[in-house]
Amino acid sequence: MTMMFPIPKFHLSVFTDEERRELIPLMSDKERRRMSKFVLVEHEQFEDTIEFIRERLHFASNYPEPHDDDHREIQAEGWIGGVIGAPRTGKSFxxxxxxxxxPPVFKQNGGWKVPVAYIEARSDWDRKEFAKQIYWQTKATALPRLTIASMNSTVTSRLRDMGVRLLIIDDAQFLFDTTYAKAHTHKSMLHHIANAMQCNILLVGTEEVENAIYAEDRLRGRGDFPSPDVLVGFDPKDPDGRIDFREFLAEIEKRLPFQAVSDLNRRDWIDDFFEACGGSRGRAMNYIVAAAYAAITDRSPCIQLHHLQQAAKDRTPSGKAMIPFVGRRKKKENGNGL
Known part of the structure; x- marks a missing residue:
């Protein structure tokens, strides 16, 4: 049986100096690694996108509390919207x-309610797997018989019965970047769900998602695809982009579970971070998380240069001459010692 997608427990709070001295030494390595991996900074793009989802697609402020079983909820519009950005710009988080x-809640009259359902698309999905994932991610313990003729209506009924008001589909480009037959059936299911006007749909992915919706009038017609500004990384050629990147690294630093300051945003490291990740938040975090894990294993009070160097060595392609935080790669000697 497929389980529900495990939504991470994110870490957003800043550590005070007192907490660094007294709380962090008491934490397990496992908990510190979790905090490092799922650290979140509520930067401007983050806050703008959360506000967009809440106020202009989910309409969360118009709903009663999830445990309230009366029928005061407004009817969803059946809109299809999006959060669009390049890979590793923080869309999934x-x-x-x-x-x-x-989160899902148990209602007063019994049974579960899933106000927001999250699924992560894959490139190997067909329509049946698409339908199955919607069931699993709405706390199903068993699957009904899913026939081709009734699949769209069966899934739509499931969303209604579970009280879903927002269906989030991550990596949604995989619904469209596939064979014509699969893409056609995926679009058919999206159209059927939207037409029922029971929930809105948020497609999270790359620009291929936006292009696919704009090319399909029946899907674009469901709200004209509202979306916030495209999520982007930091521009190394823009002075403001460099400043913003350093501020982002400083905010990450405040949340990392270490007793001492690592100075991740130090001026002489910024070019190395840009060399490593090109200004991508997600790729920068790949290096920071790996370095944090190594520092935790070493019982180090903070992330040190050699932790970042090892993370960079592990992630720099063999054909690339420059290794971030290390410098130019040494040429290997040939058999004659030359």
Missing amino acids: IAQYYTSLH
Whole structure:
């Protein structure tokens, strides 16, 4: 049986000096690694995107509390909207964090309610697997018989019965970047769900998602695809981009579970971070998380240069001459010692 997608427990709070001295030494390595991996900074793009989802697609402020079983909820519009950005710009964490704010709840009259359902698309999905994932992510313990003729209506009924008001589909480009037959059936299911006007749909992914919706009038017609500004990384050629990147690293630093300051945003490291990740938040975190894990294992009071160097060595392609935080790669000697 497929389980529900595990929404992470994100870490957003800043450590005070007192907490660094007294609390962090008492934490387990496992808990410190979790905090490092799922650290979140509520930067401007993050806050703008959360506000967009909440106020202009989910309409969360218009709903009663999840445990309230009366029928005062407004009817959803059946809109299809999006959060669009390049890979590793923080889209998935934003979508998962928003989902974590609206967890499944057990109703007073019995049974579960899932106000926000989150699924992560894959390139190997067909329509049946798409339908199965919607069931699993709405706390199903068994699957009904899913026939081709009734699949769209069966899934739509499931969303209605579970009280889903927002269906979030992450990596949604995989619904469209596939064979014509699969893409056609995926679009058919999205159209059927939207037409029922029971929930809105948020498609999270790359620009291929936006292009696919704009090319399909029946899907674009469901709200004209509202979306916030495209999520982008930091521009190394823009002075403001460099400043913003350093501020982001400083905010990450405040949340990392270490007793001492690592100075991740130091001026002489910024070019190395840009060399490593090109200004991508997600790729920068790949290096920081790996370095944090190594520092925790070493019982180090903070992330040190050699932790970042090892993370960079592990992640720099063999054909690349420059290794971030290390310098130019040494040429290997040939058999004659030359």
